[in-house]
Amino acid sequence: MQTLVVVGTQWGDEGKGKITDFLAQRSDLVVRYQGGNNAGHTIVLEGIKYALHTIPSGILSENIMNVLANGMVINPKGLLNELKKLEGRKYHMRISDRAHVIMPYHMAFDAIRESKLKDKIGTTKKGIGPAYTDKAERSGIRMGELINPILFKEKLTEILEHKDSLAKLYGEPLFDFDDIYHTYSDYANQLRPFVCNTSKLINEAIEQKKKVLFEGAQGTLLCLDHGTYPFVTSSSPTAASVPLNTGVAPWLIYGAIGVTKAYTTRVGEGPLPTELFDEKAHYIREKGHEYGTTTGRARRVGWLDLVLIKHAKRSGGLSGLAVTLLDVLSGLDELQVCVGYMLNGNLIDEVPGLIEDFKACKPVYRALKGWQADITQVTAYEQLPDETKAYLSFIETETGLPVDIFSVGPDRKQTIIVNEIF
Numbered sequence: 334m335q336t337l338v339v340v341g342t343q344w345g346d347e348g349k350g351k352i353t354d355f356l357a358q359r360s361d362l363v364v365r366y367q368g369g370n371n372a373g374h375t376i377v378l379e380g381i382k383y384a385l386h387t388i389p390s391g392i393l394s395e396n397i398m399n400v401l402a403n404g405m406v407i408n409p410k411g412l413l414n415e416l417k418k419l420e421g422r423k424y425h426m427r428i429s430d431r432a433h434v435i436m437p438y439h440m441a442f443d444a445i446r447e448s449k450l451k452d453k454i455g456t457t458k459k460g461i462g463p464a465y466t467d468k469a470e471r472s473g474i475r476m477g478e479l480i481n482p483i484l485f486k487e488k489l490t491e492i493l494e495h496k497d498s499l500a501k502l503y504g505e506p507l508f509d510f511d512d513i514y515h516t517y518s519d520y521a522n523q524l525r526p527f528v529c530n531t532s533k534l535i536n537e538a539i540e541q542k543k544k545v546l547f548e549g550a551q552g553t554l555l556c557l558d559h560g561t562y563p564f565v566t567s568s569s570p571t572a573a574s575v576p577l578n579t580g581v582a583p584w585l586i587y588g589a590i591g592v593t594k595a596y597t598t599r600v601g602e603g604p605l606p607t608e609l610f611d612e613k614a615h616y617i618r619e620k621g622h623e624y625g626t627t628t629g630r631a632r633r634v635g636w637l638d639l640v641l642i643k644h645a646k647r648s649g650g651l652s653g654l655a656v657t658l659l660d661v662l663s664g665l666d667e668l669q670v671c672v673g674y675m676l677n678g679n680l681i682d683e684v685p686g687l688i689e690d691f692k693a694c695k696p697v698y699r700a701l702k703g704w705q706a707d708i709t710q711v712t713a714y715e716q717l718p719d720e721t722k723a724y725l726s727f728i729e730t731e732t733g734l735p736v737d738i739f740s741v742g743p744d745r746k747q748t749i750i751v752n753e754i755f
């Protein structure tokens with residue numbers, strides 16, 4: 334495949350960063366297509382830790398062009414801080430002139446709204462929702478405007494008038510025009526050389542037969558349209574959203590690898606049907622280091638839920654799977670895998686549209702034999718214990734998707750290719 338999307342099939346944190354970092358080695362371009370600095374993962378290279386929130390995962394390879402596409406919302410300060418850590422390294426990066434800018438009032442209103450909600454969403458408070466709201470409302474500031482001093486001043490003056498009236502309503506302090514204008518003009522000066530029409534750049538690369546990897550953030554169940562609304566983020570992490578969010582024709586996207594943990598996790602609020610509360614949750618959380626990269630919150634943990642994977646395949650499109658953190662399950666006698674839900678006395682095999690129904694779903698499990706062996710040193714599918722092979726094969730049969738990749742640890746060497754797809 335010349336173009337491939339890396340998609341989260343659960344609620345984010347599936348290990349997409351690790352799979353993207355691995356596949357990025359085979360890419361010419363790595364393109365982030367949605368979200369902002371609500372995402373996050375760490376790459377360790379030559380003993381140095383790089384925490385990436387906004388920048389695509391190809392940034393540590395000097396031959397790769399990294400693109401922040403039009404579907405993203407960008408916090409310039411966060412982005413510049415990430416770039417600072419790369420000082421002394423050679424890298425290539427471009428930012429879409431159509432990407433929206435996260436402004437201080439977005440972060441302020443994100444926090445205010447969360448504090449007032451009875452049924453909290455548990456957002457990352459990075460201003461993501463309010464930035465996308467302004468985009469839809471047509472009052473956002475795009476990167477192309479930020480780097481144009483005259484346009485930026487005009488827009489900011491008009492917008493702050495409206496944001497100040499909202500702040501007054503909430504009894505919150507007003508926004509300081511001079512401070513925001515000067516600070517953001519300084520960011521603009523630093524980011525200006527990177528801003529361009531990235532749709533043109535990506536399309537030209539595809540025409541030249543270059544390999545393009547599209548890097549999703551979050552996961553399908555956090556999709557604004559197909560996720561567990563309202564407990565979702567404000568963009569679409571699915572492969573189906575890539576054409577719109579990057580300016581590339583749908584028929585130029587050849588495949589989408591759905592990344593799934595060998596179990597399920599979720600941060601923030603909202604239903605998680607297979608959630609575990611006993612010592613097994615503790616075992617998986619500690620062994621899998623299930624604490625958020627962006628917020629440090631402990632992640633909720635549950636058994637693998639194949640209804641979610643089938644939902645991700647149907648609603649956003651998947652051509653194969655990458656199963657991560659398989660090693661974390663070693664040492665458990667029995668594993669449960671969710672294959673359906675009981676809802677009001679009926680067996681269903683889909684994610685209901687109403688959150689109230691989803692909350693009422695009780696998982697229907699199939700029990701599979703666990704394995705005791707440490708599999709972290711495995712370098713090929715054939716070396717896996719029979720029970721692990723049976724676990725992967727059960728996932729394939731139930732979802733109708735091949736497991737193209739699996740991973741047994743954080744190192745690049747611990748990512749194992751079963752089928753060459755890219």
Ligand code: IMP
Pocket residue numbers: 344345346371372373454455456457458459460461462550551555564565566567600601602
């Ligand atoms: P927001 O994206 O900050 O608006 O948060 C909305 C929901 O998405 C919350 O439940 C967050 O915890 C969740 N979320 C956002 N980004 C990520 C991520 O990268 N991983 C996991 N959950 C996320």
